[in-house]
Amino acid sequence: MTALASTAPHPSVRTSMSGDGRPPSHRPSMALEVIGLSKSFGHHRVLEAIDLRVREGSVHALLGENGAGKSTLVKCIVGQHRPDQGAILLHDHEHLIQGPRDAHALGIGMVYQHFTLAPNLSVLENLVLPRNDLPLRLHWPAERLRLQAMLAQMPFTTDLDAPVSSLTVGEKQKVEILKQLCLGRQILILDEPTSVLTPTEADEVLRTLRQLARDQRLTVIMITHKMREVFTYCDEVTVLRAGHALPTRAIDSVDVATLSRDMIGDRTVTEARTRAAMPSAAARLRIRGLQADNARGLPALRGIDLSVSPGEILGVAGVSGNGQKQLVEVLSGQSRATAGTILVDDAPYTARRAEMMRHRFHCLPEEPLRNACVPDMSVAENLAFRDFDRPAMTWGGFLLRPRRIAQWARDRIHRFGIRAPSPRAPIASLSGGNVQRVVLAREVTEDVAILVAANPCFGLDFASVAQIHARLVEARNRGAAVLLVSEDLDELLQLSDRIVVMFDGQIVHACSAADADRHEIGQRMVGQ
DSSP: OOTTTOSSOOTTOOOOSOTTSOOOTTSOOEEEEEEEEEEEETTEEEEEEEEEEEETTOEEEEEEOTTSSHHHHHHHHTTSSOOSEEEEEETTEEEOOOSHHHHHHTTEEEEOSSOOOOTTSBHHHHHHTTOTTOOSSOOHHHHHHHHHHHHTTSSSOOOTTSBGGGSOHHHHHHHHHHHHHHTTOSEEEEESTTTTSOHHHHHHHHHHHHHHHHTTSOEEEEEOOOHHHHHHHOSEEEEEETTEEOOOEEGGGOOHHHHHHHHHTTSOOOOOOOOOOOOOOOOSEEEEEEEEEOTTSOEEEEEEEEEEOTTEEEEEEOOTTSSHHHHHHHHHTSSOOSEEEEEETTEEOOOOHHHHHHHTEEEEOSSHHHHTOOTTSBHHHHHTTTTTTSGGGEETTTEEOHHHHHHHHHHHHHHTTOOOSOTTSBGGGSOHHHHHHHHHHHHSOTTOSEEEEESTTTTOOHHHHHHHHHHHHHHHHTTOEEEEEOSOHHHHHHHOSEEEEEETTEEEEEEEGGGOOHHHHHHHHTTO
């Protein structure tokens, strides 16, 4: 039997109560403590003797590279995983959490990166139905009155009768949070809570959560990769590195460089190069009146006009679902336009492989394992997709040369820091960050002339993001025309020369990055 399953206190649990049963006056009240928690999957040790203390009424950031153990740790806290050993304490009392129902009963909730709302139900139904104590027959008028009374005490509200499918992304995120608050959660774990929000929505949500924490109504643990959010809204930070927890620090005692070193250790982070001044030149990529439908046959692009010049990064901002996906699919040949023209160096372009090779047109698509790789094929084979039929890779233009392909792959693996057991390993066995590095090594080559990158850093850790940003700037400085489609406005402001905003399949705003106003862009992203 594991230590966690024992009813006796865990050996490493400190004596946290004074003789009269009160917490010692010198010790701040802890909403949550994790002591000596370890977890393995098979022979792979994911967490090693983790200690974590989260003060009541605080916003606590949890940082680390992909694979550091953040998700496994919070899943142990919310009961989705059973730790091999260790103890979990809430307000100085040890608890055995065997599943999500136990966590919910103890007041622990989680808001995931992707929404868990039922889109065809109303907000009211989404707030009521997750309760553990649902009666056999619901009295909806009483439920409405109960929720209205609760919402009156909340810092933001919502239309209880609105179908979830009619809400904006920001409104859905607020409903997710309201659901947890209405269910009585006192500890709320957030997994990348602002990844789908506009800057204005992100600030509103995080400001609200911080105020709830200040009012001692909530304790928040937030997994994020966005340093601006950490330093603006969090009180303390704990970094996980390779399954170990580093000592918790107060936010005002650290800086970005310190946290970066904590996350990656002695490894060197690729520094993004300064954007070199580039002479003005005629556009290399021109799009005029582009129209396209989505998978349901409904209009997704409604007359897109844009152009990208050599040595320029054009950033495309927008909330997910406003046509960015269809724009990338048309440019990469995954779907067809219904109207409009695409010109590359003033020549018509229809995204066929021969044209992409001739024009040196490369693409970093969203979800690379699904959109840019064959999961069961090896790392070397996926790296060779663009070049497998070139003379250097074949005998007589027909027979592949496996040794040459493997040698070429090993060089790319080394240059781009890809962590793979061998070039023969299936690419599906790699982490998300390493899959992205494989596609990066294949697409961001020295001879790229046009590069389309769609959310290239989504869900990646600090080191991976820094490497990808550096490669994009290098391509731009070599004279490539780069179209960067991203839902991360900080990324666009950092990398772009110009920014356009897409809403409802149209370009609704354009500006230089130097003149960009974060608030105005956020408003344009939601159609205001």
